[in-house]
Amino acid sequence: MDGTPTEPLVLVTGGSGYVGGRLVPLLERLPVRVRCLARDPAQLRPRVGPATEVVKGDVLAPGSLDAALRGVHTAYYLVHLMSDAADFAARDRDAAANFADAAERAGVRRIVYLGGLGDAADPDLSPHLRSRHEVGRVLRASGVETLELRASMVVGAGSLSFQLVRSLTERLPVMLCPRWLATPAQPIAVDDVLAYLVAARDRPPGASRVIEVGGADVVSYGGLIREYARQRGLWRLLIPVPVLTPYLSGLWLALVTPTQFAVGRHLIEGLRNPTVVRDKSALDLFPAIRPVGVSEAMRRALAEPSA
């Protein structure tokens, strides 16, 4: 025994976020060493297990990434830049390129990235969803095997997109709803996303690929709002209007907190785009994972402590 650790090292970026924060405890139960990259390590440290390493890093500061990626086998990219800047797509791209370059230099074997569904061929695809796809492309271009899981809304108490549905439904008995009320989505329970993320680490080595993941139901946003209201015992009237005016959009966003505002704006823009699984190969690649439908996902989200 020379004291060299033999368990693979897994890096989690976005460990202070919702999905990353839920992933870390699951990884901590596996025979792996866990390292988190955080912009503010002191804030993350109390939220992870004692054996988990927390290193300071910022995906927009390339010099901070080499040390974080050293010795890493699998790196999770669960970063969402909080930016309302017009150049958010450029920042997303720079961040992904910095991370990809550093991962390649460090000899990382696999990157697992959680991005967004949406049809890349749709000329009306929102800048937010287009940027999420571009992040995947940039990561793949590193040459490091990249598994890009693409999801619609993650249903869980701390998920910003779910919080938008919650804020709206809790606070507005009568909603003037734009056209996108009818847009189909395939929301996925956070437990199922986490199961895919954990299982992605165990896939045999292979080529980079995009894997579309979704819950058992395809549902419109109007349907989601109605299901939320049903489970909470709320009476809600949804009145369709033809367009989402800036005034209406602003009114809705006034219901979310200021820190959520920037990302919320991009998320609302993306609601006009269908986010439905078209390539169902995830069900064959991960036969042990059978995602639940919307009602069950929502029931669990409402039972989470912060809901």
Ligand SMILES: NC(=O)c1ccc[n+]([C@@H]2O[C@H](COP(=O)([O-])OP(=O)(O)OC[C@H]3O[C@@H](n4cnc5c(N)ncnc54)[C@H](OP(=O)(O)O)[C@@H]3O)[C@@H](O)[C@H]2O)c1
């Ligand atoms: N939630 C959903 O419904 C949903 C749906 C589909 C896909 N996804 C994808 O899942 C991933 C995680 O989403 P989430 O909902 O967990 O997001 P989140 O809660 O907003 O967390 C974002 C994370 O990114 C980190 N981050 C931001 N800027 C950074 C930087 N410059 N350097 C390093 N870290 C930085 C944040 O750290 P700080 O604490 O330092 O800010 C935070 O940990 C994203 O890629 C998102 O696109 C989410």
